[in-house]
Amino acid sequence: MSGLPVVGRYVTRSWSSGSAAGAERRQASPSPRQPRSTWRLPAFFRRRLEIAQRGGGRVGSTGPGDSEGGVAVTEEAFKEPKDPPPTLKDPRKDPMRESTSTDPIKDFEATPSPYDEPEIHDVGVREPRYLDLFDPGVSVVRDPKLDLPPTPPKSRARSVLAACLASLASTRVVVCCSVVLVVLVVVIVALASTSRHAFPQDPRIQPPYVTTVTTCGLVQGMVDGGAFVFRGVPYAVPPVGERRFRRSQPHSKLEDCWTGTYMANVTRPCWGYDSQGGVVQGFEDCLLLDVFTPQLGYDTPLPVVVVVGGASLGGDAQRPWMVSKAAQLVQDRRVVLVSPQLRRGPFGFFPHPAVAASTYPHTAGNQGASDLLAALIWTRHNVEHFGGDPAQVTLLGHRAGAALAWPLLSSRSGRDLVHSAWLSGAAPHHPTRSWRDADPALLESLNCTSVACLEAMPALQVMEAPPLEWRRPGHHAWLVADGLDVSFLPAMPQVPLVLGSTEQVAAEPLLSWRGRLGTSRSLLLDAILEGLRFFSTAQEPPTTVRPSKAAIVTGYGNQGWPPPLTKRREEEVQVAVVGAAAAEAALERYSEEVTDPWLLLTTLVSDATTTCPALAAAASLARSVAHRRRTPVTATPVYAYLARHARASRAGTLADGTTDLEALLGLLPLHSAADRSFAHALQELFFRFVADGVPERHESTPAQLGVYLVGDGFTVQRSRPLCDHWANASHLAGRF
Template sequence: MSDDIFEVPEGTEYRYLVQDEGQEEIQYVRRHYFSPFLVISRRCMFLITCGVLALLALAGYLAYVAGTLPSRRFVEVETDCGRLRGQWNDGAYSFKGIPYAVPPVGQHRWRPPEDLREARKCWNGMYDATRFLSKCAQVQPLRKYGKVMGQEDCLHLNVWTPSLHPAKPLPVMVWIHGGYLHMLSGHEKGYSPTEELAARTQTVFVSMNYRLNAFGFMALEVLREGSATNSSGNYGFMDQIQALRWVQSNIHNFGGDAERVTIFGQSSGGTSVWTLMMSPLAKGLFHRAIDMSGSYIYNATLETAERDNLEFLKNTGCKDAVCLRALNITQVLQAVPWLEYPSWAADDLTDLPMKGRFVGPVAVVDGYVLREPPFQSWEKKNGIYNDVPFVVGTTEQETDFSPPYENISTWTWGDYRWFVTEKLTLFGEAVTSRALKLYGSSAPCPTSDRCPERLYTTMTSDMRVTCPNNDLAKRAAGALQSPVYRYLVTYTPSRQANASSLLPFPSRFSFHLLDSLAFFGGLEKVMGTLSPADIYFQEVVTKYFLHFAKEGKMPEEWPEYPSHTAVLGQNVSFTMSYSGQRCDLWEENGFYSYAWMN
């Protein structure tokens, strides 16, 4: 290489590196045309060589590990609408965001779901099913100016399976989320299946999104006009049925047994389970059912709902379906009568009732999904319903998840008696007196504080949920040839829950959601570190649900209803009549008409 001589001016970085103390201001150096990065010592060369060799060894090891995993981070499965790419994690495969119907947007809004294959809208190539997609359009809280979230293009389901090719097809459990029929999704953390759950239980799980609130349940005469079903509303239930059809057609490709499908849901998800049991459209799509804290009142006619929902139509300013389908998501949600009758937010349902005050229907007897009120079908034994093994469950303090009074945790016994008297006075002095006697301050309390809160939420839960669901289970047992089981959760967690998107209140007792969170391993999310007793409770719930899903019945120690109710507390026990006298009070005085609906 040729050499040159360069003058290095004072003050440059290069001069600083080569100039010694005391040298003159100008120094001349000889330099080759190398990059300074190539002028390295032998020691550096040795270190670089070692580093390269280490990286090569690591790459070889990772390649070996990848070759020993089940194919092994990503996997492909064929469905009747095309191929899916899922992934392996925590001992199971997951496939997320799988479309199961044509997106219900534009002219498809407020219409029954359309099958992708029949509409010739299956995808081409490989569909990426490695992430959850949007929840359905909703607003939280349930108010005109709540936060709008989600999209209308939301009809997706998710599958978790421990094996794609098991020696014997695995039982399938299809989860239907709650949320008043207004909010949440099939992939809420702590409130939906996971890879870990599928691996631990060796069960295939499916969850789904379905249309909610006005998009899923708005019944209006203008929407009935031109309808192939001559009905309106209940679109969300039709979505659930479409998802179950997808399960029947495809679940064998995921290692699942299409002849052992259990549907289970909590809150309005429990109401959905009951609806599917009673719908002839869902015949043969499932084989067991678990209704957790679902509704009891289910008799609103389509005509009644369409009349009540004229308030929504007035709020939109529309006169016809064309105008309604042109509204954007926010306009639709802001037009919902959340607080004014029919009061879709249903704020009153966690308190003792005000005499003569009711909320309007969201789910309706539309003549299509439901041909007649459920109790009427059971009484007739007309065979249009699904006769499958059935579990009905509730928790002892359902309303503790969102009690009506912010200061309820600080109540004295004097406060308790005042509120009970204030609420029940219009129902008569005899009712008030008997209620205070049956729910007296001497009642056992598992904690040293918040006992008035516990007794008040027990009273409201008995009247609104527990006692009416005893009646529901009794009617089911009288109509079905299949076994019916009843459970009541009385377990008090080791500490109060943290308020969250799932729990708006720091619940302390056997709150609404407790059983579903226990099954999904979500108690830790809302409570933090769990005690051994909390963990045991989770194991108990999981044990019984899985046995029912696999066998179609509970273990021998759990008798059928109405002979016994399973009480899931610190331990499991079986009683012939839990809170019998308390339930008699509410039933004899007509309070079941104030039970939960929707």
């Protein structure tokens, strides 16, 4: 039995002849008895042998031609045989046990062989038992599958990945994954919404309201998108009653403040004049300011910009429009914007001798200038509660605001309140007239000689008292030298400074000439003469003509300061009139550069009254700074710019007087790519200057070396050749 080829669990067999013939041959020629062996049958085959002896587990095979080596298990293989083999009762006769007889051959012959199969009736299909596996007449063929190399087992990670990829192919799994993703998104949103309760917000912010503290008490503003807006915050004692024509008084006493929380949601306007000289009604209690901030924290304070504008010191009707988009601007540029209201017209600039006699020091006028100083003092003490840095305050003055800010930058009161200044639309001009020499026409129109009379007069009567000619922008110089807020002698500003203008800044006052110029040269000459007289005021004597290096008019140094109380002679206060010959020469010079009559007129008058004096003053100051750098005294830089971007407006397609301010405050309509480029370039210069004190990231160009020309981008021009014509005409600088 040791030589039998037993292989695997799947076998196929073939007989040397048919199934019936094979059965007869085996019956006729029984297998010879094998000699007795002393080896022990393994346990596996021993169990198989016991199953075979009991008649169970039969394997049926198909005929030689019915299958290609396959094996079929018939139903009869699982049934009990009809004649079960007799059970060996004598354990000594068990062929699987070792013999205990002394005669093994005799004992083997007496014991029936367990390999003798019972007679199997041929019923057409041979049904051999497992015992046939040991029959030498059966040819055993090895299953081909057993010869294949074993498949290498996959790692667990690869198996899981393969299962996941296979599952994604089904639509059901995709739908399930989508549902799971939606559930996760909902859970994340829910956690984000509930996290506010886990981390409480700033208790000062309770949308739509926001509350912060000032030196005078709590103020409540509004949440505007991502910014916080406080409108109408008081910064000084109300100038009413006995304080009507007095200097501003910051809050210094407890009784000057409010109790509870001040609702800073609306701003009361001040009295003023419009562009035609009409009275704009307002309130006397209007010393209020607006604050726009993107944050309220103290850890990272932001730069602060204080904005003061207006076409004239007589009125500022455009202020609400000027700050209409400030909430979005402070979010985009990360600054804090402060916009104070100032008294204007007679309430802001009224140098009456009776008022001066009742105060000490004895001075009068410039109440509006003291308002700006009080607003800057409030900013220094309170802006930190609005997220700003009190050590980084930039004053942005436009036109009348620039004219007012210029003398304050060099005064003793204002030099420490501002850390940089950007002045546009006005030539730097220090007032040359003292409050003692103010025009008596205003005093006579009021018909009051005592302070009590002035305090009791109705506000509308006070506003209507000045002549109509004074009320229009540019016809009257409201600012005077008072020796307190505005010094009698000019001084050098001690802060980084930028001076600039637009190329046609004087277009607005000349609008009446636009439709009637045509091609007439005589009309153009008349318009030039009127434009130059329009900005000329009774501030300079006819002999006041200074060289280009002294572009800032400093007054009458030979008269002594303060000026005497006597009225100047009429011939000394007459307006410096540009003669017809000078106007003709200017027209010839500008005709070489500009052909359009309206553009020529606006450019010529703008250069004479604003642009060229501003650029010359910047260059003169910058040269002085460069000279002082050789000494231990710390000098501050001075820069200059000229906005040349032409945009469509009611004055035509040109760079009018508000183009630069609109670009800086985000008000410029961005109709084209050129508009966007201009606004971006000017804002980059301005906000870089606000943050670092220089207009460029790399090496900035001081004013004595060049001017920033701002259009689609910005370039540096060495000088403006057209300004050479106005080197000796600084007395034409505009007044406000």
